[in-house]
Amino acid sequence: MSRIIVVTSGKGGVGKTTTTSNLGAAIAKQNRSVALIDADFGLRNLDLLLGLEERVVYTAIDVLAGECRLAQALVKDKRLKGLVLLPAAQNRNKESVQPEQMKKIATALAKGYDYILIDCPAGIELGFRNAISAAKEALIVTTPEVAAVRDADRVIGLLEAEGVNKINLIVNRVKPWMVEENKMMSVEDVLELLGVPLIGVVPDDEKVIVATNKGEPLVLGEYDSLPAQAYLNIARRLEGEKVPFLDLMANQGNLLTRLRRMFGG
Amino acid sequence: MTFEPTISLDKNDELPDSSPLVHRYAQIYLKHDGDQMLLVLPSQAEINADLPWSETWQELKHLLQTKEQSWQVGTNVCLVAQDRLLDARQLQTIAETLDDVKLSLLTVSTNRRQTAVAAATSGYSVEQKPATQPLIEASTEAAETVSALADPLYLQSTVRSGVEIRHPGTIIIFGDLNPGGKAIAAGDILVWGRLRGIAHAGAQGNAQCRITALQMEFTQLRIADAVARAPKLRPRRLSPELAFMTTEGIRLAKTSEFTKRYIFSSPSQAWIDQNQEK
Numbered sequence: 021m022s023r024i025i026v027v028t029s030g031k032g033g034v035g036k037t038t039t040t041s042n043l044g045a046a047i048a049k050q051n052r053s054v055a056l057i058d059a060d061f062g063l064r065n066l067d068l069l070l071g072l073e074e075r076v077v078y079t080a081i082d083v084l085a086g087e088c089r090l091a092q093a094l095v096k097d098k099r100l101k102g103l104v105l106l107p108a109a110q111n112r113n114k115e116s117v118q119p120e121q122m123k124k125i126a127t128a129l130a131k132g133y134d135y136i137l138i139d140c141p142a143g144i145e146l147g148f149r150n151a152i153s154a155a156k157e158a159l160i161v162t163t164p165e166v167a168a169v170r171d172a173d174r175v176i177g178l179l180e181a182e183g184v185n186k187i188n189l190i191v192n193r194v195k196p197w198m199v200e201e202n203k204m205m206s207v208e209d210v211l212e213l214l215g216v217p218l219i220g221v222v223p224d225d226e227k228v229i230v231a232t233n234k235g236e237p238l239v240l241g242e243y244d245s246l247p248a249q250a251y252l253n254i255a256r257r258l259e260g261e262k263v264p265f266l267d268l269m270a271n272q273g274n275l276l277t278r279l280r281r282m283f284g285g
Numbered sequence: 286m287t288f289e290p291t292i293s294l295d296k297n298d299e300l301p302d303s304s305p306l307v308h309r310y311a312q313i314y315l316k317h318d319g320d321q322m323l324l325v326l327p328s329q330a331e332i333n334a335d336l337p338w339s340e341t342w343q344e345l346k347h348l349l350q351t352k353e354q355s356w357q358v359g360t361n362v363c364l365v366a367q368d369r370l371l372d373a374r375q376l377q378t379i380a381e382t383l384d385d386v387k388l389s390l391l392t393v394s395t396n397r398r399q400t401a402v403a404a405a406t407s408g409y410s411v412e413q414k415p416a417t418q419p420l421i422e423a424s425t426e427a428a429e430t431v432s433a434l435a436d437p438l439y440l441q442s443t444v445r446s447g448v449e450i451r452h453p454g455t456i457i458i459f460g461d462l463n464p465g466g467k468a469i470a471a472g473d474i475l476v477w478g479r480l481r482g483i484a485h486a487g488a489q490g491n492a493q494c495r496i497t498a499l500q501m502e503f504t505q506l507r508i509a510d511a512v513a514r515a516p517k518l519r520p521r522r523l524s525p526e527l528a529f530m531t532t533e534g535i536r537l538a539k540t541s542e543f544t545k546r547y548i549f550s551s552p553s554q555a556w557i558d559q560n561q562e563k
Contacts, residue, residue, distance in 0.1 A: 182346070
């Protein structure tokens with residue numbers, strides 16, 4: 021049984037697309053086949069983050085219009101076997117697709133891939149409804165900020181009303197040192213409010229921006245970074261493995277703050 | 286009576302007239318009626334202005350989600366559409382949504398000819414009633430007499446941001462009321478969880494109504510026409526608390542102490558501390 025998972029957040033700019041690309045690569049690294057669907061019609065950038073922009077020939081719109089076969093529109097990732105992308109059209113807007121059409125595409129892809137990840141646009145309008153129409157599960161991405169959490173809460177409510185009940189939470193861009201100083205909501209605060217199971221905590225890291233600009237998912241980088249490890253862990257947890265959460269404070273702070281922490285200050 | 290929404294730049298911080306709220310109570314509701322269930326849509330006049338169909342549908346889905354388990358599989362449903370205009374596609378959507386929770390739409394009761402025609406064409410039995418005749422005694426009662434409250438509404442879920450629960454009776458929430466969520470009741474509001482959003486009890490003007498929660502962390506509380514904001518600094522008390530109207534506005538007390546100390550005084554329309562009176 022393949023799994024159709026939508027990556028959504030409500031608020032924009034919290035890292036849905038970054039999460040989708042990295043998670044897609046991480047799942048492919050576990051020797052699973054995965055198809056990523058960019059549901060952000062008119063504002064596509066999943067192809068950019070994956071570094072596949074120049075290889076896009078057809079888009080989902082062409083498939084729906086019958087101008088090409090589904091298999092022709094899929095862009096294969098050369099670096100990872102089993103990872104493909106179905107790009108969105110850039111020259112259209114979100115109204116050009118209907119929920120039933122998205123459902124048709126996702127169900128067709130589900131026959132050939134273990135995972136279907138759908139990158140949802142921000143907002144709760146038609147684009148959102150398109151993206152969730154086929155989904156059986158959802159990954160909610162939020163940052164530890166009041167506005168992002170509030171929107172995540174709204175989106176969870178909408179997903180539940182649509183009958184998507186398997187919802188997991190990814191808290192993105194956590195700054196452990198800020199949580200430590202009580203300047204940022206902690207993961208616990210977010211969890212307490214949203215009341216859905218946590219599947220991953222991704223620390224804030226400049227390497228994410230560098231990797232994004234290079235069009236290379238962090239997970240594929242040679243060097244080990246904390247966020248990359250976090251994404252790999254999420255992929256393993258999706259597979260049902262029990263993986264302990266990262267200790268985000270391990271490499272943080274100077275000698276003084278580490279000592280203070282040691283003495284419980 | 287229809288409610289005309291007005292947009293003005295009033296600088297005063299008053300709550301808008303509470304009368305429109307009475308009409309805005311009208312939400313979709315589901316009730317048992319013998320061996321079938323009635324799904325009652327609010328009448329055109331009860332919902333202010335034109336509520337888009339997608340909102341109505343969203344509301345229906347939410348209602349069915351929170352009410353699940355209270356019926357037997359395959360129970361027949363009679364859709365009481367009142368004076369709402371429904372086309373064949375909307376009827377089909379309702380039928381499919383009901384089907385998802387193992388309910389089957391059988392009858393459509395309406396007083397609009399077009400709706401009746403659409404329902405008949407789609408193969409549902411139709412009860413067409415003249416517009417003047419009240420369809421459901423309960424719903425007209427609630428609209429006409431303020432004192433008669435509807436049965437309590439019991440919700441077994443967290444009320445999340447963006448969700449507004451309106452009910453012409455008491456609301457019981459077995460879960461949290463999250464920030465951005467709203468509960469508006471003509472009666473009391475009981476939250477068996479954290480109250481972090483907005484709760485409005487006695488929205489039809491009954492100052493005797495109370496709001497209680499296991500943990501009071503509200504954004505705003507309203508009782509009848511009074512509004513209270515959360516104090517800036519609040520000790521994190523873990524005991525259940527109760528909000529009620531006093532002569533000086535809305536106050537909080539520990540639930541365990543409330544009944545011992547306070548008594549409702551009709552002339553002042555507020556709860557009065559018995560100990561201070563003596």
